[in-house]
Amino acid sequence: MRKLRYFIIFCLICGLTGCGFKPRGSAEMPFKTIYIESDGFSFFDTELRRSLASNNNVLVVGDSREAELRLHVIDEVRDKKILSLSNSGNVREFELQYRVSYQVAGSGLTASGARQQITVTRSLTYSDTKLLAKEEEELLLFEEMQLDAVGQLLRRLVTVVFDLPIRE
Numbered sequence: 001m002r003k004l005r006y007f008i009i010f011c012l013i014c015g016l017t018g019c020g021f022k023p024r025g026s027a028e029m030p031f032k033t034i035y036i037e038s039d040g041f042s043f044f045d046t047e048l049r050r051s052l053a054s055n056n057n058v059l060v061v062g063d064s065r066e067a068e069l070r071l072h073v074i075d076e077v078r079d080k081k082i083l084s085l086s087n088s089g090n091v092r093e094f095e096l097q098y099r100v101s102y103q104v105a106g107s108g109l110t111a112s113g114a115r116q117q118i119t120v121t122r123s124l125t126y127s128d129t130k131l132l133a134k135e136e137e138e139l140l141l142f143e144e145m146q147l148d149a150v151g152q153l154l155r156r157l158v159t160v161v162f163d164l165p166i167r168e
């Protein structure tokens with residue numbers, strides 16, 4: 001029985017490697033060094049720095065003069081709006097919104113200095129009988145939204161275009 005299990009696992013591994021499957025690696029960034037300027041400490045900032053540090057071809061530097069690219073996280077806003085009410089007027093559903101405004105600058109950038117924004121929205125059902133659980137769910141949703149915003153920002157940084165020097 002045990003040998004059969006190992007044989008099945010071996011066949012699965014061979015099948016996955018034979019079809020060309022490989023885990024997605026880190027994206028190739030068009031810059032080698034980045035300086036991140038943000039106001040205060042936040043989960044978004046920490047996760048962004050961690051994600052960039054785990055990328056083997058990018059170095060997060062502490063001095064803006066050493067960086068090819070400068071990223072300024074201008075602000076982060078959490079918003080909570082009532083989405084729907086029950087017949088008795090009690091809140092039934094909330095809309096959670098997380099917005100990050102940032103600016104990318106660097107020498108040689110094609111489009112430099114424009115303020116950009118990432119917005120992530122989720123809905124949250126609500127019940128007065130499960131107050132503590134819904135508060136915890138809200139915190140987890142905001143954390144997930146911040147992770148989603150970090151992923152979106154990293155995908156946008158991959159598309160940063162530098163002016164190429166003209167060869168003579």
